[in-house]
Amino acid sequence: MSILIKQVRLNDKAVDVYIRGNQIRKIGACSDQTAETVLDGTDKAILPTFHNAHTHAAMAYMRSYADDLELHTWLNDHVWPLEARVTEEDVYNGARLACLEMIKSGATFFNDMYWFWHSTARAVEEMGLRAAISAVFIDFDDPQKAKEQMEQNQRLFEERGRYSDRIIFQIGPHAIYTVSEKSLRWAAEFAAEHGLMIHTHLAETEKEVADCVKKHGIRPVAYLDSIGFLGSNVTAAHCICLEPEEMELLAERGVKALHCPASNMKLCSGKFRFTEAQAAGLQVAVGTDGAASNNNLDMGEEIKLAALLEKHSTGNPTALPAETAWHAGTRAGAEMFGLNSGVITEGALADCMLVDLNNERLAPGHHLIADMVYSADSSCIDTVICDGNILMQDRKVDGEEEIIEKAHEYREKFGR
Amino acid sequence: MSILIKQVRLNDKAVDVYIRGNQIRKIGACSDQTAETVLDGTDKAILPTFHNAHTHAAMAYMRSYADDLELHTWLNDHVWPLEARVTEEDVYNGARLACLEMIKSGATFFNDMYWFWHSTARAVEEMGLRAAISAVFIDFDDPQKAKEQMEQNQRLFEERGRYSDRIIFQIGPHAIYTVSEKSLRWAAEFAAEHGLMIHTHLAETEKEVADCVKKHGIRPVAYLDSIGFLGSNVTAAHCICLEPEEMELLAERGVKALHCPASNMKLCSGKFRFTEAQAAGLQVAVGTDGAASNNNLDMGEEIKLAALLEKHSTGNPTALPAETAWHAGTRAGAEMFGLNSGVITEGALADCMLVDLNNERLAPGHHLIADMVYSADSSCIDTVICDGNILMQDRKVDGEEEIIEKAHEYREKFGR
Numbered sequence: 001m002s003i004l005i006k007q008v009r010l011n012d013k014a015v016d017v018y019i020r021g022n023q024i025r026k027i028g029a030c031s032d033q034t035a036e037t038v039l040d041g042t043d044k045a046i047l048p049t050f051h052n053a054h055t056h057a058a059m060a061y062m063r064s065y066a067d068d069l070e071l072h073t074w075l076n077d078h079v080w081p082l083e084a085r086v087t088e089e090d091v092y093n094g095a096r097l098a099c100l101e102m103i104k105s106g107a108t109f110f111n112d113m114y115w116f117w118h119s120t121a122r123a124v125e126e127m128g129l130r131a132a133i134s135a136v137f138i139d140f141d142d143p144q145k146a147k148e149q150m151e152q153n154q155r156l157f158e159e160r161g162r163y164s165d166r167i168i169f170q171i172g173p174h175a176i177y178t179v180s181e182k183s184l185r186w187a188a189e190f191a192a193e194h195g196l197m198i199h200t201h202l203a204e205t206e207k208e209v210a211d212c213v214k215k216h217g218i219r220p221v222a223y224l225d226s227i228g229f230l231g232s233n234v235t236a237a238h239c240i241c242l243e244p245e246e247m248e249l250l251a252e253r254g255v256k257a258l259h260c261p262a263s264n265m266k267l268c269s270g271k272f273r274f275t276e277a278q279a280a281g282l283q284v285a286v287g288t289d290g291a292a293s294n295n296n297l298d299m300g301e302e303i304k305l306a307a308l309l310e311k312h313s314t315g316n317p318t319a320l321p322a323e324t325a326w327h328a329g330t331r332a333g334a335e336m337f338g339l340n341s342g343v344i345t346e347g348a349l350a351d352c353m354l355v356d357l358n359n360e361r362l363a364p365g366h367h368l369i370a371d372m373v374y375s376a377d378s379s380c381i382d383t384v385i386c387d388g389n390i391l392m393q394d395r396k397v398d399g400e401e402e403i404i405e406k407a408h409e410y411r412e413k414f415g416r
Numbered sequence: 417m418s419i420l421i422k423q424v425r426l427n428d429k430a431v432d433v434y435i436r437g438n439q440i441r442k443i444g445a446c447s448d449q450t451a452e453t454v455l456d457g458t459d460k461a462i463l464p465t466f467h468n469a470h471t472h473a474a475m476a477y478m479r480s481y482a483d484d485l486e487l488h489t490w491l492n493d494h495v496w497p498l499e500a501r502v503t504e505e506d507v508y509n510g511a512r513l514a515c516l517e518m519i520k521s522g523a524t525f526f527n528d529m530y531w532f533w534h535s536t537a538r539a540v541e542e543m544g545l546r547a548a549i550s551a552v553f554i555d556f557d558d559p560q561k562a563k564e565q566m567e568q569n570q571r572l573f574e575e576r577g578r579y580s581d582r583i584i585f586q587i588g589p590h591a592i593y594t595v596s597e598k599s600l601r602w603a604a605e606f607a608a609e610h611g612l613m614i615h616t617h618l619a620e621t622e623k624e625v626a627d628c629v630k631k632h633g634i635r636p637v638a639y640l641d642s643i644g645f646l647g648s649n650v651t652a653a654h655c656i657c658l659e660p661e662e663m664e665l666l667a668e669r670g671v672k673a674l675h676c677p678a679s680n681m682k683l684c685s686g687k688f689r690f691t692e693a694q695a696a697g698l699q700v701a702v703g704t705d706g707a708a709s710n711n712n713l714d715m716g717e718e719i720k721l722a723a724l725l726e727k728h729s730t731g732n733p734t735a736l737p738a739e740t741a742w743h744a745g746t747r748a749g750a751e752m753f754g755l756n757s758g759v760i761t762e763g764a765l766a767d768c769m770l771v772d773l774n775n776e777r778l779a780p781g782h783h784l785i786a787d788m789v790y791s792a793d794s795s796c797i798d799t800v801i802c803d804g805n806i807l808m809q810d811r812k813v814d815g816e817e818e819i820i821e822k823a824h825e826y827r828e829k830f831g832r
Contacts, residue, residue, distance in 0.1 A: 063779070064786035068737035101776045104795070265728035266790075295790035296777055301717065308721070309728075312681035321484035360517045360816070361712055363479070363823035366831060370480035374682075374711035377793040379520070379811075395795075400776070407779035415782060 001037075001388055004030055008041025008354065009368075010344060017046055019350040022388040027346055037390065044354040044382060045368055048342045050107035050299035051333025054199075054237040054258035054287030056114045057123075057131075058094035060101065061086075061410045062292040071267055079292060082414055083115070090413075091116040093406045095123035098297055100403050102129065104395065105298040105378040108351045108386035109333060109341065111235060111258065111287065113172040113199050117156050121167050128391045130351070132337055134172025134199040137187065141180045150186055157194060166387055168337060170197040176220050177208055181227055188229045197337065198229075202236035204269050209241045221246040230255050235336055237287065240270040244280065247273075251281035256336045259328070261305045263289030274310045274328075275319050285332035286325075303329035303373055322370040354383035417453075417804055420446055424457025424770065425784075426760060433462055435766040438804040443762055453806065460770040460798060461784055464758045466523035466715035467749025470615075470653040470674035470703030472530045473539075473547075474510035476517065477502075477826045479707040487683055495708060498830055499531070506829075507532040509822045511539035514713055516819050518545065520811065521714040521794040524767045524802035525749060525757065527651060527674065527703065529588040529615050533572050537583050544807045546767070548753050550588025550615040553603065557596045566602055573610060582803055584753060586613040592636050593624055597643055604645045613753065614645075618652035620685050625657045637662040646671050651752055653703065656686040660696065663689075667697035672752045675744070677721045679705030690726045690744075691735050701748035702741075719745035719789055738786040770799035 003019040010017070016030035066078035086094075091114065102110060109130040112120055117135040124131040135156060139146035153171060160169035173179045173187045191198050203209060203220050216223045221242065224230050232254025239250070239257040250257065259272045277284055286306050288297045303325040310320035334342030341349040355362065355372070359380040362371045372380075384392040391397060419435040426433070432446035482494035502510075507530065518526060525546040528536055533551040540547040551572055555562035569587060576585035589595045589603045607614045619625060619636050632639045637658065640646050648670025655666070655673040666673065675688045693700055702722050704713045719741040726736035750758030757765040771778065771788070775796040778787045788796075800808040807813060 061780055062782075063791055064781075064783040067783070067786045067790065068734050070733060074733070097776060097779060104776060105793075262724060265724035266733065268727050268731050268733045271728070291791070295786065296793075298777075298793065301720075301793070304717075305721070305724070308678060308681035311684050312687070312725075315684050317486060317490070317682065317684045318484050358817070358820050360513060360520055360820060360823075361714075363513060363820050364477055364826040364830075365480075365824060366478075366827060367480040367483070370483045370711065374483065375479055375707070377521075377712075377714065377717070377795065379793065379795045401774070404774050404776060404779050407776075408781060410780035411782060414780075 002035040003037045003039060003350070003385065003388065003390065004035035005039045005041045005046060005354070009045035009357065017041070017344070019385070019388050022350055024344065024346055024348050024350050024352070027344070039354070039383065041354065043357045045357055046344055046352055046354055047372065048330045048344055049109070049351045049353050049384060049386065050105070050329050051285065051342050052102060052107045052110035052287050052297065052299050053235070053285035053333040053336065054260055054289055055098070055110050055112055055297060056290035057098035057110060057112050057297070058091040058114045058120055059290035059292045060098040060297065061090060061094035061407065061414070063295045065292065065414065067295070085414070086115070088116045088119050090410070091119035092123055093403070095120040096127060096403045097407045098291065099123055099127035099129055100397055100400055101297050103127065103384050103391045103397055104381070105300060106353045106381045106384060107297070107299045108384060108391070109339065111199060111333065111337070113174070118159070121163050124167055125163050128386050128389050130166045130339070130386060132168040132170050132197055132199065134170045137171065137173045137183065138178040139180050139183050140178060146180055146183045149183065153190065168197065170199050172199045175201040175204070175208070176223060177211055184224070184229050185227050188227070188231070191233055192231070196233065198234045200234065200236055202239055203241040204238040206241055206270070219243070219246065221249055225249060225253065237289070238264065238269065238272065239277070240264060240272050244276065247277050247280035247282055256283045256285065258287045259284055259306060260287050260289040261309050262302060263293040265309070267293055271309065271313055274306065275314055283332065283336060284328055285336055286328045298378060299329045300372065300376055300378065307373060322367070322373040325373045326369050350388040351386050353381050353385070355380045356382045418451040419453045419455060419766070419801065419804065419806065420451035421455045421457045421462060421770070425461035425773065433457070435801070435804050438766055440760065440762055440764050440766050440768070443760070455770070455799065457770065459773045461773055462760055462768055462770055463788065464746045464760055465525070465767045465769050465800060465802065466521070466745050467701065467758050468518060468523045468526035468703050468713065468715050469651070469701035469749040469752065470676055470705055471514070471526050471528055471713060472706035473514035473526060473528050473713070474507040474530045474536055475706035475708045476514040476713070477506060477510035477823065477830070479711045481708065481830065483711070501830070502531070504532045504535050506826070507535035508539055509819070511536040512543060512819045513823045514707065515539055515543035515545055516813055516816055517713050519543065519800050519807045519813055520797070521716060522769045522797045522800060523713070523715050524800060524807070525755065527615060527749065527753070529590070534575070537579050540583055541579050544802050544805050546582040546755070546802060548584040548586050548613055548615065550586045553587065553589045553599065554594040555596050555599050556594060562596055562599045565599065569606065584613065586615050588615045591617040591620070591624070592639060593627055600640070600645050601643050604643070604647070607649055608647070612649065614650045616650065616652050618655055619657040620654040622657055622686070635659070635662065637665055641665060641669065653705070654680065654685065654688065655693070656680060656688050658689070660692065663693050663696035663698055672699045672701065674703045675700055675722060676703050676705040677725045678718060679709040681725070683709055687725065687729055690722065691730055699748065699752060700744055701752055702744045714794060715745050716788065716792055716794065723789060738783070738789040741789045742785050766804040767802050769797050769801070771796045772798045
């Protein structure tokens, strides 16, 4: 497979971009290249795609199922009862809906945690994106559950070879309040042994911190460090309730922070302190969290929100400027997983999007990145390419009608 | 002109909607009606359009011209020098770009304040929307400037008849720190005499309050009340720095508060306290402010932001629920101007949109209003009707190419 994008804008110049296999091979004049597919780049700009650093993709089936509720009511009366009824097939269809939505809004990678690992992997494989997928590991201190979860992860690890290398298997211990110390230690060891990433939630609420201090006598970061859990292979969602010295320790250990402003605001979890975290040396990427608490998976919206919230909270309008927000939504998520994507350079993965420079939201066009962060929405995105394959062209994605039809069945199945 | 929308979803039922002239005439089975235009409503829902309660539409030409700066630097080194060069024609073209963007994102009404009143009026008239337009009234305590501004407003008032009744002329005294007491009194009297609305900015920053106390010995609300300015014809943008008793006084006087969360967050102005304001009896509607400080005019994005910010700031996830946010972005703005729009009922103005229920962001479709507030973006909006005329169909607006071409000229003209 090869694609030649003719005369597309890159950093204010018109260039040709030649893609072969899954890589960007050449940027410049490429009239001599023969390509199976030629795309006209006139009035379009090429940009890296979004990398969604934290989500539970399949929860798309739960979009707008329950909103504007106290956390306890939301979880106990709505989310958990519904999740108890969800099948492997439901998760597959939910994940396909999520993949469709992410493609349409320009994301080609996501960092996931959910039930039925294979369902999400299958959806991602078919839809053509990239994802680091973890099975939710929860044992509630029950040794039997812990044993089952370890065995399941061991099995999934062995079965990961069924998929292309777009699917990254990782371990997903949910959080310190849902996973036993023994299992957390096991996760760290298993990941280290096999060179795997670990996806978890950390310091999301004050309650989590208070409960941890009560149980272990120390705060969450110190607790995880004391059991050898923290390392450069750990991505940790939320990281809201952190003292400055905890940020420093996380940075020292190489832990990556995943910032989900919409979900944090909607659920009143608090606020991740982006500027402080960066100053402490923490790597930060932005994610949408699941559609149950957002309610979309739109990274463009999320990075605008991250920028606005940081300015608002710090009282500093220069905080989290457009270029930083853009990086946190694109390259940052790629770097965390050692992916050479989130950037348009020769040799990089061919994960990119073409935006329509004639879209009203990108006009007059004084500053493309500021426009992408503060003004654009999904309607600006015309074409999405991942791993050298075109996933969307003219805003059409193959098979979308069937995915939507399936999704509509969830209105009946789960509707009240 | 008549339009029949066949079998469109309204409150979970499929109905026909018959529009004649500028009104919704019938909702129900309308097979007997003959209409000049018949729209297929299958897989679509009909909703009221957004009403943008505060903007400076023409500033769209300045989108992403200067971001992430201290307020003083932003205004002095970027916004004002550029505005000093802007012509009547520039404002016309900027306003057309803004109208295009608002139509594409489902807004058919906006409450405006900017230079070159006729330019904006002409753009709105041609593009088919509705707007309450004020000329910026600033005199900086200069009697000569004050006289010119009064004469200009008198003249504009007389010339308002050149336009259809979609254009509402109003008075636009900018703010207490830019307009003399004499002019503020004149504005109130002139508006009362002619039954006009008044559009102003109020209590946007702590500096405004401190300066007012220094100059007048009282805070802005008390000052405006002392000179007879406050009445039910006043719409006041921002209203951030208000004490509880000031909210109560504004409510008592019938003043309307215009909430612009994106702009307030981006410029670090502070936060309008929505829940408290509502409890005090204030009418509140949401607006985008100008594209220079947002950087778009997307009311869908703005009401999501309003809801998230209110939850985040109050720590109450039930605050500003979806239905309230939706009302604040649709009906609330209409009511302030005595417009029978922002609602889909027989006899209401035919200002409505059709959203595509097969859009991935509205699937599975558990709750349409929650989906519109928390998940949708402009790509969900298929058709926009205003005053009984179709302004957008299949996401196409007549003449959009030429508007974009004109807008691109501002890259050269104003670019650095």
